[in-house]
Amino acid sequence: MIINDKNESITAIVVDDDIDTLDVFCEYLELSKFRIVGKAHNGEKVAELYSTFKPDVVFLDVMMNNYDGIYALEQIRKVNPDAVVIMVTADLTKETAKNLERLHASSIIYKPFDIKNVISTVENIIGKQRHNNSISKQSSQVVCQI
Numbered sequence: 338m339i340i341n342d343k344n345e346s347i348t349a350i351v352v353d354d355d356i357d358t359l360d361v362f363c364e365y366l367e368l369s370k371f372r373i374v375g376k377a378h379n380g381e382k383v384a385e386l387y388s389t390f391k392p393d394v395v396f397l398d399v400m401m402n403n404y405d406g407i408y409a410l411e412q413i414r415k416v417n418p419d420a421v422v423i424m425v426t427a428d429l430t431k432e433t434a435k436n437l438e439r440l441h442a443s444s445i446i447y448k449p450f451d452i453k454n455v456i457s458t459v460e461n462i463i464g465k466q467r468h469n470n471s472i473s474k475q476s477s478q479v480v481c482q483i
Contacts, residue, residue: 347459348392350375352383352409353425354401358448362396362425365452380409387413387420394459396446399426399433407433410440421462425450 349371353359356378363373374390377383380397381404387395395413399406406424413420424437427448437445444458 346370346372347394347463348372348374348390350377350383350386350390350392350395352377352380352396352401352406353398354378355398358398365455366396369452369456380404380406380412383409384412384416388416393463394421394423394443396423396425399424399437400428407436407440410437410442414440421459421466423455423458423462 347370349366351359351363351366351373353362359376359378363376367373374392375386377386379401383395383397397406397409406426410422410424413422418441421443423444423446424442425446425448426433429437429445429447443462446455446458
């Protein structure tokens with residue numbers, strides 16, 4: 338089980354326009370001790386969900402009708418440029434890849450996914466984030482001697 342900085346289960350928002358995929362993905366995550374704090378079927382209100390719940394990670398389907406994952410990622414980046422947002426997709430065109438790179442997607446998981454790879458990806462991202470935060474705190478605590 339991976340935990341956040343508060344020694345709690347990792348919190349997540351999951352967004353997918355396919356209801357069955359959304360439900361199964363959430364079940365997999367819950368079995369892996371994630372706490373699902375929000376679900377959505379399109380990217381329209383994801384930034385609002387993010388602002389309300391401040392999850393540790395957001396899983397976003399890229400291809401959705403109306404408000405897609407790119408739109409949702411743009412909105413989340415306006416709220417928190419450092420948010421952990423993992424894009425989930427079955428198809429990745431060059432244009433989509435460029436957009437995800439420009440918007441600094443934390444990672445991309447391809448459908449069909451293996452839940453072990455999903456967990457490993459989150460562990461790596463959270464681990465790097467903690468390491469970077471630790472280095473940042475240490476460098477801000479440097480004392481200069483004269």
